[in-house]
Amino acid sequence: MTDHLLLSRLDLNLLVSLDALLTERSVTRAAERLHLSQPALSASLGRLRTHFGDQILARRGNTYELTPFATRLSEHTSTALEAARRVFESQATWEPSESTREFSIYGSDYGFVTIGATAARLAAERAPNVRFRFVLHNPTIVEDASNRLRSVDAMIIPHGHLSDLPYVDLWRDSWLAIVAEDHPIGANPTLEELGQEPWVMTYQSRSAFTSAARQLQQLGVEPKVDVIVESFLAMPHFIAGSRRIGMIQAALAPVALALGGVRTVPLPFDATPLVNALWWHPVHEADPEHAWMRALLAEAGRMVGAAVDPLSISAP
Incomplete structure (x- = not known):
């Protein structure tokens, strides 16, 4: 059977029911979310179970849990629902x-x-x-x-x-160093000085990093990392009133400086823009x-x- 024939036999409204069931993990709550009667949504769950050959929701005492298969489905259902929504929201003419x-x-x-x-x-x-x-x-x-x-x-x-x-x-954009207002480091720090102070880093992992942090390591500076945050806006809060150093984008520097308690200084190397x-x-x-x-x-x-x-x- 071709994919087109298979899809033609499916009620795509079941995708909406499936998403609600996977999210709420309860027929009652899913029915309330969709403004449907509980018997109507129970019927949809029955059709989904028949189609997939899986319970989807399995009773555990007084509650329901997603089956392992349903857990895998949840990774794709919201994406598929969003894609379908975009298809039907598209307009031939758009103003x-x-x-x-x-x-x-x-x-x-x-x-x-x-x-x-x-x-x-x-x-x-x-x-x-x-x-x-x-x-x-x-x-x-x-x-x-x-x-x-x-x-x-x-x-x-x-x-x-x-x-x-x-x-x-x-x-x-370019990179700047950011330090506390009362940090003893001068207006033009050296690489050696950067290597002696504790750091706040962002996205510090093998697959997530900033280009400036990687470049710093390539120049032979292995900073002592005190704090790792996955937020550039949070960084100044970990620097103010401390000896820590961080690196921030020039476009974001005015936002950081407006918080108070920090200042920016140039990096002692030509950071890749x-x-x-x-x-x-x-x-x-x-x-x-x-x-x-x-x-x-x-x-x-x-x-x-x-x-x-x-x-x-x-x-x-």
């Missing part, structure tokens, strides 16, 4: 000022408070009913980007982490709404780049 589309974008807090905030302001002026959903990525999402980007619109991340996907460059980019899956390439979103993010990127102190950016 930004009248659109109610929601764009979902993966990224870090660095990307969200810089280009994300700028893009949201532009969209509010031109398409007031368009929404952005900014979702924090993690190493697992980045490593599986080619699949994850099928069901979301894009990912904001510098070059060096993704490949073989369409992208548009957004803005270039960040080239931030917007990445997406080829399935979105011909979508006019998506093309509008890409153009908006590119414009926002130019605005962010123009606001970054040019003296802090290394030459191309």
